[in-house]
Amino acid sequence: MAIKRALISVFDKTGIVEFASELSKLGVEIISTGGTLSLLKDKGVPVIGISEVTGFPEIMDGRVKTLHPNVHGGLLAVRDNEEHQASMKELGLEYIDLVVVNLYPFAETIAKPDVTYEDAIENIDIGGPTMLRSAAKNHAFVSVIVDTTDYAKVLEEVQETGDTTLETRKRLAAKVFRHTGAYDALIGDYLTGLQGEPYPERYTVTYEKMQELRYGENPHQSAAFYRTPNAAAGNITTAEQLHGKELSYNNINDANTALQIVKEFSEPAVVAVKHMNPCGVGIGTNVLEAYTKAYNADPTSIFGGIVAANRAIDEATAQLLHEIFLEIVIAPDFTPEALEILAKKKNIRLLKVAGLDTIAGRESQPVITTVEGGMLVQASDAYQLTEADLKVVSERQPTAEEMKQLLFAWKVVKHVKSNAIVLVADDMTVGVGAGQMNRVGAAKIAIEQAGEKSKGSVLSSDAFFPMGDTLEMAAKAGITAVIQPGGSIKDEESIRVANENGIAMVMTGVRHFKH
Known part of the structure; x- marks a missing residue:
């Protein structure tokens, strides 16, 4: 089979003009909607509007445009099923071979500090997830793209053979259901939170992968690092790494512990952590005094540990930090002089975590602990x-x-x-x-x-x-x-x-x- 018709409707328009243009050159008919339609027309890409396919105008500010048998029949028809083929012919429907859709930015919308309930609801995508799910279900015949990073791979295969491989379609379909599942989970979590239900009958959460790790607690264990969407400032997932080698599983756990402790203090504070326990904590009138106390608390255990400060690391403090072996130094900032001193050590990780100098204490957050066959959820100890x-x-x-x-x-x-x-x-x-x-x-x-x-x-x-x-x-x-x-x-x-x-x-x- 070959890809002959594609339906493209994207909110994130990164790379879409180039992708659609190449498809068109290969003889693929492109159907589109709303802003995507206008953009492709403006850029000279041959395209037809969804209304020409459905025979029905886009209505209700675009809320209803793709929810139509002419769309979903073309997506869901099983190509080697004679009854489906007969229905398509009888109703005058045409197959859609490729769907390219990404969704309204619900996560970005609810992350806005002034977001209203109405804005949040308006950014719940309905038609997009429906098309994605239809195409992904029928991946034996239909290719579906939800991630802009997949444009190149799909285009390469279509250019070579006219179609994608079944293996590629399976991979893309799995990504779609992960994506729509996460999208729905985020919406459900938002609405559940508005209702004040901390422990609903079904607890669904979603995380985004930040990186695969070299290994877990031990070299024979695999691991990866994920974050919650819209994570607040002042935590390890929002850290900017300024120097050093990649963080390990144990680094991340220890760094998280150090951050939780240092955020208890409004005055200048420094925390040294080993194996998820503090080995030294000090407070002072400035970061140098606080570090000196944290170091003197246990000069032995701090060796090879992690240090977190809630004030910027200055030159004098950096000189002392440089004298010992440390895995990580975390701070809201580093002066240029401090950064130059600490960066002389190739492997030390330097993490800049915004907000540590303004955060004291924390609001309670859900804490999830997995057990074999299930999980426990509790409010954090705030x-x-x-x-x-x-x-x-x-x-x-x-x-x-x-x-x-x-x-x-x-x-x-x-x-x-x-x-x-x-x-x-x-x-x-x-x-x-x-x-x-x-x-x-x-x-x-x-x-x-x-x-x-x-x-x-x-x-x-x-x-x-x-x-x-x-x-x-x-x-x-x-x-x-x-x-x-x-x-x-x-x-x-x-x-x-x-x-x-x-x-x-x-x-x-x-x-x-x-x-």
């Missing part, structure tokens, strides 16, 4: 604690400085794998105990890491103390204040230990498990 939320349960009130350090420690511990204990002193973490099977074990790791720095520090726990043993360990280490959720049946035991040792203890009423 809870923001203030001093007014705290309940002092000890006899001794925390000092103003202790309260400041406790709130800092609480921002960090929510991002540490449970069971989690974080020690903080002088606006920096001094000990982090992560991912332990019991809370005493996590406290032991944090205190041992802190060493002498534990004296005078404060302690944060992501969940309540099941008994008083963690407080006893804290007292022996010289910890002066504790922040924890409370809610244990043995809270009184922990309070008693705190009082016996002059420890100020506050409860939040909120836990921060992170599995």
